[in-house]
Amino acid sequence: MSIAAHAWYDLPWSDWVGVVGFPLGLFGLWLTFKQASDAKDAAASANTAIRRTQSQIRANQLLVLIPQLRWIASELDFAIDESNERLARRHLDSWRWQANNIHGMLTSADSSQRRILKSLQESVGQAASAGTLLMGKNLKGESVLDRCDKARESIGRVCDQLSAWAGENVTQVTGEDENG
Template sequence: MLMAAEHWYELDWFEWLGVAGLPLTLFGLWLTLQQARQAADAARAARAAVRQTQRQIVAKQLHILIPQLTWVARELDASIKINDSESTKRSLDDWRRHASHVHGLLSSESEYEQESLLEALVSSTGLARTAARSLLSGEEGPVLPKCRRAHDAIGSTCDELIKWAGKNANQVITGDEGA
């Protein structure tokens, strides 16, 4: 068993290593904690950058899809005007597909979540499905009465989407998501 030296200068070299090891260990622990903090800060910054990038991608997708929806609505108007049931059904199907995509994007981003717009999208897609089924029934007659409710819902939904696009246009340009 080792006996402790009476004076500090009587320590052997291996005992000095033990004495010097304590402050070095504490210094290493401090460095490790600093690096862990820096890594945590970097991870938080990376997560924030990913969220911001995802929001910008969603906003840009929406700013592309909304004009497509308004174009589909114009095509629907034109096909109803010429009483073309096949073209009207195709426009209703296009509306359902694009509107469902927009709904998914809007509902995935809590920042963009607007209940009235989401409800309008759901309602218009449901009415478009009903109108398309009515057109498929093969009944003769004018197209407009078979899809009037869907047509009206699509028109009001387009109005809501255009308002949303105008309100949120700055987010795509500047990347300012309210942070």
């Protein structure tokens, strides 16, 4: 028996499938890896876009709520000028509700707003104290102004800080706006 030498072109079709299939399998693995890498990059870009959109929505909500706080502060001043305890209490309660709402929005934003967050929390506490004083009897002959003075100062400080924040965020350009 002699073993005959075969040329490469004499391979049966089943062997050709294996020869051709190996490089195609490698190409398929490379293509899968590339698609997975592209999907990872797309997911990261989508995540960045989501965070930017959430930040813009939050800023837009705050830009609507800040004038409401300024209106409440103005109405509180009117109630104090009129020595109207009930109206002053109502506006102090409104302040507490709106300020806590804004505090929650800014807390979830980032830690760069610590000064505003601290001032908001202080104003809420001062408003609560003033409301309590207004509900009590006027034993010392204190006016509505005397009982609300610290709250007014704290509220004014918050209004100033939020106005500055609004000015910064209205003019802020996002990364997408710079590139597009």
